[in-house]
Amino acid sequence: MKIVLKHLTKRFPNRNKKIKEDVIAVNDFDFEIEGGKLIGLLGPSGCGKSTALNLICGLEKPTEGQIFFDDIDVTNLPPENRGVGLVFQNYALYPHLTVRENIRFPLENLRGKDKLSKEEMEKRVQEAAALVQISELLDRRPSEMSGGQQQRVAIARALVKMPRVLLLDEPLSNLDARLRLQTREELKRIQVETGITTVFVTHDQEEAMSISDTIVVMKDGVLHQMGKPQEIYDEPVNLFVAKFLGTPQINVFEGKISGGKVYIDDKAVLDAEGVADRDVYVAIRPEGFVVDKNGALTCKFINREVMGRDTSVVATHDKFLGENIRAIIPSEEAVDHEDGTVSFSLKPHKVRLFDKATEERIKI
Amino acid sequence: MKKNLTAWLCLLPALLFLLVFMVYPLVDVLIYSFEEGFNFASGRFFGTGFYNYSYVLHDPFFIQALKNTFIIVIITVPLSTGIALLISMELSSIKFLRDLFQTIYFLPYVTNTLAVGLVFMILFKKTAYSDGLISLLIQVFGGPSVDFIGGPYWAKMFVMCFYTIWIVLPFKILILTSALASVNPMYYKAAQIDATPKWRVFYKITLPMISPMVFYLVITGFIGAFKAYSDEVALFGTDLNAAGMNTIVGYVYDMLYGNSGGYPSYASAAALILFTIVFTITTINLLVSKKTVYYN
16 A cells, blocks of 8 residues: 655644744655555654654644545544554553563454454464564563564564554664664565555664665655665765765765866866866765775875775875765775875765755766 | 671661560550450459450440441442542543642642541531531432431441542542553553554553552552541541441540540450451452552
């Protein structure tokens, strides 16, 4: 089932009562989420992504705009009638109930023609438990389980009533690093197996990149870019998106375009045919550097970090914004830094230019 | 060892206090209850045995006190806990004027007992000048004139239970509102998304989550109601036997200091019977709680 947001806006009155202006948590969201896909709502904390999720599930009412599930307007439908499953950030498992009782809880609420017999309920519980692989834990209490197991129970509880949409609020943030890796693969598997339209919220770009079919990047309630993970990584529309995606972060330099060439300091590092002269930010992905004695970009060498598969060269530059430049090069490559400097040439397709005033992308 | 010594020394004042004012009197009461006809003045008694218990259990005043106490306990404990729960649920769900209502419900707790007694007199007592507000109200609707303080037993018992419930409500409401506030709202959101009916949210989520507090109130409520005495005096005066509204504690007091006073042996036996009752009820409560109360 597809989800359509039409000019969706949510304003909250400011907590600080002296400030009359409302806080805009979600500003004019207008896009369509394809059915049966896994969508990642990505943004820094406080950007309104959880509010967006709450709007979709109905826990919050939009100030303006509409929400459609397929062709049905659900804007004024209370959450219980929307047929959504929600997994809370800290799971919200009922601590006094066993896992079985927790998963069965939504089924016991069904009334009228949907009412299930005890056997049917147990069958559905078993199915949901098998899907998230916790069949042998059904008689435990949530407090007797690890974070990852609780997470699975929460997903099972959300799925057992066969929702049309599955929503997850920061589903992995309470797990340790290794479990996070494992669980996100699990999440993808469950989504593919069930084919339920799934929206999850995260501030971790790696998480969003790794499992989403589509990423929605937002900041301060504004949608910045929406697309396939690789597209967004390769073709960010503005400096914020470029900086937000990718680890290590993209390296941003102050520079200018003059006479069809891109300059950092007074060195021409790249061609930019047909672009009007102006001040720009030159953003270079870590993998966009090539160590080259005759390269135009000369930086002060700080360190070389060996990571096995590849090596990261840490350096600084006067025009660099931020602390250290990180360039990732193959580990077998030699780095010449006898005189305390290291020179790079750049791979043009890994370099993105942004207008200094608007921070919007400049295409070359 | 040295550390232990310091610890014991620090505990000593409290221990001495407990020994002198708690342990010694308890042992003494136990001994008195088995000494027939013990007399404070002479310090003598006739013999030992279960005579005191037999006397008390056959005393019609004690039987009446026992009956009154049980009626008060059975009516006021569940009702006051239930009403307090209802009021705290309402208080937690409203935003408008919430503080005002909270204050109003808490007023009985900070109001002087004498003032409260006076108000109840105005409401219920029939005097030469007035029938009492409630009685007048009943008459407006065509009912008979009822003297709640000096009239039939059911009327007196009604006032008694009404008063008891009203006086214990504030504390229970206070405890329950804070218990309700401590339930994480995300559970309610999760329940809402799963289309959980309201009664089920209450029965399956709210109640188990606040069950330790409810249990605490039930236990202390039982104990408190079994010890009822001062409220009876406030409403019906000191001669509770004449009013037919005596309680077990009232009986103990009467045996010691009342008109028929001077019988520490009977008083001790009655006190120990009360203790046995409270102990049994509390044990039953604890056993029931093991299955029903959820501790995080």
